[in-house]
Amino acid sequence: VAYLTIFHILFVLFVWTYWKSIFTLPVQPGKKYHMSYADKERYENEERPEVQRQILAEIARKLPVYTRTGNGGIRFCDRCQLIKPDRCHHCTVCAICVLKMDHHCPWVNNCIGFSNYKFFLLFLAYSLLYCLHIAATVFKYFIKYWTGELTNGRSKFHVLFLLFVAVMFFVSLMFLFGYHCWLVSRNRSTLEAFSAPVFQNGPDKNGFNLGFVKNLQQVFGEEKKLWLLPIASSQGDGHFFPMRALCEAQNPLLANEEQWEDDGIDEEPH
Numbered sequence: 001v002a003y004l005t006i007f008h009i010l011f012v013l014f015v016w017t018y019w020k021s022i023f024t025l026p027v028q029p030g031k032k033y034h035m036s037y038a039d040k041e042r043y044e045n046e047e048r049p050e051v052q053r054q055i056l057a058e059i060a061r062k063l064p065v066y067t068r069t070g071n072g073g074i075r076f077c078d079r080c081q082l083i084k085p086d087r088c089h090h091c092t093v094c095a096i097c098v099l100k101m102d103h104h105c106p107w108v109n110n111c112i113g114f115s116n117y118k119f120f121l122l123f124l125a126y127s128l129l130y131c132l133h134i135a136a137t138v139f140k141y142f143i144k145y146w147t148g149e150l151t152n153g154r155s156k157f158h159v160l161f162l163l164f165v166a167v168m169f170f171v172s173l174m175f176l177f178g179y180h181c182w183l184v185s186r187n188r189s190t191l192e193a194f195s196a197p198v199f200q201n202g203p204d205k206n207g208f209n210l211g212f213v214k215n216l217q218q219v220f221g222e223e224k225k226l227w228l229l230p231i232a233s234s235q236g237d238g239h240f241f242p243m244r245a246l247c248e249a250q251n252p253l254l255a256n257e258e259q260w261e262d263d264g265i266d267e268e269p270h
Helices: 002-023 037-045 049-060 117-146 153-186 190-194 212-220 244-250 252-256
Strands: 089-091 096-098 103-105 110-112
Touching: 002 110, 002 117, 037 049, 117 153, 117 212, 153 212
Parallel strands: none
Antiparallel strands: 089 096, 103 110
């Protein structure tokens, strides 16, 4: 009875998180990040790149945008015609700009970003536990097969197949879930892990790293009772994220430190 109860609980959580990961649509930037008709005309009619950069800089002054392109310009999407908020990227598969885009996942056929990243993490976690539970319950029958206690030929095939599939998915999910746990602990997305965000002072892969606890709260929220449930609880609206540089500027003690020490991080601060 206990095995069946755990099985059904994990199965419900697995299906619930998978459903939320699929059907939670990625959030696009708000209207204030889209160019007005007049600004769009002025930008498109201008042929000089340096003047186009000035036009984008003028528009971005009214917006909480701190990250830049590699050459120091304002991040702008030509296809969506908008100023990109920090950590926002254009998904070529979805053909839209996604807030805090992590990656486009073929497993759920959806773009993983600010709106559903928590659900995706829980989906990986419950899938991992689901596979582990199946492998653990089938393993004793595998021992019986190995010692010759199972005489039914069909049962042997089912036991071997189920154990092999469960272990195979468990191993692959363990690496994927571990990698995303590391990303959450550093407050990075998959895209930011491969290409560090660029700030006014240059690239900084730990620019959004606020410390382990605050990084967890960015994704799961402050209400710990909601952490394990696929209910939206992430902090903010996906347009602005606290940054380490701003925290240092607000705290003179941190600003005067020669080295930032936070949960094992030893990179130089801004």
